[in-house]
Amino acid sequence: MSESIQDTSLGGLIRRYVSASFLLIGATVLALVFANLPATREFYANLWQQPVHLSIGDFNVFSHGGHAMTLMDFINDFLMFYFFLSVGLEIKREVLCGELSSRQKAMLPVIGACGGMIMPVIVFFCVCLGHPLMERGCAIPMATDIAFSLGVLSMFGKRVPVGLKIFLAALAVADDLGGIIVIALFYSNGLAWPYLVAAAAVVAILLIGNKLGIRVKTFYLTLGLILWYLVLNSGIHATIAGVVLAFCIPANLSRGTRYYLETIRDGINAYPDIDVTEADRKQVMVLSKDEIQSLRSIEKASDQLISPLQDIEDQLAMPINYAIIPIFAFANAGVDFTGMSFMSLFQGVALGVFLGLLIGKFTGVLSFSWLSIKLGICQMPAGGNWKSFASVCMVCGIGFTVSMFIAALSYPTHLGADAAEMLNEAKLGILCGTLASALVGAFMLNQTLPKDAVSEA
Secondary structure (H helix, E strand, O other): OOHHHHHHHHHHHHHHHHHHHHHHHHHHHHHHHHHHOOOOHHHHHHHOOOEEOOEEOOEEOOEEOOEEEEHHHHHHHHHHHHHHHHHHHHHHHHHHHOOOOOHHHHHHHHHHHHHHHHHHHHHHHHHHOOOHHHHOOOOHHHOOOHHHHHHHHHOOHHHOOHHHHHHHHHHHHHHHHHHHHHHHHHOOOOOOHHHHHHHHHHHHHHHHHHHOOOOOHHHHHHHHHHHHHHHHOOOOOOOHHHHHHHHHOOOOOOOOHHHHHHHHHHHHHOOOOOOOOHHHHOOOOOOOHHHHHHHHHHHHHHHHHOOHHHHHHHHHHHHHHHHHHHHHHHHHOOOOOOOOOHHHHHOHHHHHHHHHHHHHHHHHHHHHHHHHHHOOOOOOOOOOOHHHHHHHHHHOOOOOHHHHHHHHHHOOHHHOHHHHHHHHHHHHHHHHHHHHHHHHHHHHHHHHOOOOOOOOO
């Protein structure tokens, strides 16, 4: 199978994230500059504490527990709701018809992802054991950043076998699912049952709408915003609402693909074949009412040919990759190096996160995958060997977006100065662990991949 055909599943995802990774790097560098320049340090720190209001009378939509959300809360709780909605749609699509849709396809990336989540936690605990506040961050090095990791892989172009590309992309998707489960289970506060019951009622309406064949996107997105507010105030982290909403959005068509294709074909066939001259190209054509109706029928059928799931996922891709994630990076990646020394990386939370990403992710993904392949449960990705596979496992240590997100949840500001310091250390560990994994992974890939482009059967 050619690479272009493979791209119809996860290849589009790879292309989508590669260019976004460069913007993400730029936002990260800018955040570090603003957080450390004397002229901008105070402005950068205070900016994220500004209150956000969207009021209807006395009711502020962006409020939590009766208090207005800060700009940082708005980014991490509201904008990231759309990021996790996109992640949820991606996971659902892959489970239904992609690289996680069958046991044979899903086993290796899922098993590898499990190892890549378990081992970093163990490594982190070994470093921070005995310090309860530090231990809150054990999940930080679990995540693989799909944009950065696929960006590194793209540097080697067609030297990378398609099987290894698909493995990394599918592993990152499974990894995101694991991160979502961890956030839902371990980063929720005391539950507010009235909000929780109301959220459950909204979910029931969404599911009923799906069952009744409602395919209007505004129905799901409007109820999704209501769900977000209810979950925000229920004690469960608000971004989980995005994932729940994703799994309620229909992935199928109300009348089947063949029906809409036939409608489009009949509409096109109603127009005779004509030779268009250069003069005709500049001529304005006046359509009859029947022709307008036929064109509207084609347009409507074309819109309905794309499921709500894929349509929303496609529409979200641009704002998320080129606006929301860079904004999130700019807000969260600003490590203030004041008072830090080079040795700060070799102690506490920073060391736990750094080793978790660089060592834990690599050993976890590789060991679990190796065991499953040796036991005959899974097969080596097409075109790969153990050396190139190990190189891809090293790239899995590139963690950023979800790691930064979990770090902010692990060490919230209300826990005091020690938590704020540990959050800064966690960010340092994420940045250094990501950079080290990227450099070592790139070196390994360059040494182990074929020197020429590989051909796919």
